[in-house]
Amino acid sequence: MARYTLVIGTRNWSSWSLRPYMALRHTGQPFETALVRLRVKESPTTRETILPHSPSGKVPVLKIEDADETMTVWDSLAIIETLAERHPEAGLLPADARARAMARSYAAEMHSGFPDVRDQLGMEFARSLPMPELRDATKEQVARILEAWTRALENYGLDGGFLFGRFSIADCMYAPVVSRFTTYGIAVPDIVKGYMDRIWALPAMQEWKRGAEEEVAAGLS
Numbered sequence: 001m002a003r004y005t006l007v008i009g010t011r012n013w014s015s016w017s018l019r020p021y022m023a024l025r026h027t028g029q030p031f032e033t034a035l036v037r038l039r040v041k042e043s044p045t046t047r048e049t050i051l052p053h054s055p056s057g058k059v060p061v062l063k064i065e066d067a068d069e070t071m072t073v074w075d076s077l078a079i080i081e082t083l084a085e086r087h088p089e090a091g092l093l094p095a096d097a098r099a100r101a102m103a104r105s106y107a108a109e110m111h112s113g114f115p116d117v118r119d120q121l122g123m124e125f126a127r128s129l130p131m132p133e134l135r136d137a138t139k140e141q142v143a144r145i146l147e148a149w150t151r152a153l154e155n156y157g158l159d160g161g162f163l164f165g166r167f168s169i170a171d172c173m174y175a176p177v178v179s180r181f182t183t184y185g186i187a188v189p190d191i192v193k194g195y196m197d198r199i200w201a202l203p204a205m206q207e208w209k210r211g212a213e214e215e216v217a218a219g220l221s
């Protein structure tokens with residue numbers, strides 16, 4: 001059995017780290033986490049601490065130690081895709097070809113898009129904050145996310161399911177957005193509220209929340 005170590009950033013802030021954490025927890029595989037504090041400017045800086053783990057100088061990073069080789073995978077989407085490939089029984093990629101293509105599209109759209117949501121609605125996992133004055137671009141991106149979630153839930157996620165029925169790579173990629181929308185009290189339709197509640201109820205989200213709360217209480221975030 002492979003030994004997994006997921007290198008993550010400060011839980012309260014690291015939206016990119018939460019994505020593969022959700023995926024790895026969903027596989028049911030044992031793993032360890034190694035935490036790197038983000039936004040440290042004094043020596044060793046965050047970047048200096050990450051570089052021995054990853055050539056990108058960014059977290060998350062997944063280290064995979066197999067009997068005969070050790071592999072490093074960086075970038076949240078690459079890690080999730082790698083886990084989906086190594087553990088097909090977890091169903092991170094939907095079995096149905098059409099749903100699978102859609103789930104991949106959702107994941108990729110999140111990965112490469114929504115810059116204004118990231119900028120104005122920064123992840124503060126353990127905090128509730130007042131809504132900033134949203135730019136038009138941010139409003140449009142929020143509306144696009146709500147529309148995309150609603151469409152997927154109507155097609156695949158009725159009866160208490162996730163975006164594509166069973167929990168998938170798309171849910172991993174959007175879990176940080178569930179946190180952002182909660183932190184800033186974004187108004188959502190009922191179908192989305194139900195989905196967000198189901199994401200929050202996952203043990204992985206609750207564990208991440210406990211960790212983020214501890215960081216905030218310790219003044220680390």
Ligand SMILES: N[C@@H](CCC(=O)N[C@@H](CS)C(=O)NCC(=O)O)C(=O)O
Nearest residue numbers: 009014016046047058059060075076
């Ligand atoms: N595209 C990358 C982005 C990763 C990223 O930007 N990570 C941030 C933390 S959430 C980071 O490592 N920042 C390093 C720093 O603050 O010096 C991914 O999806 O993994």
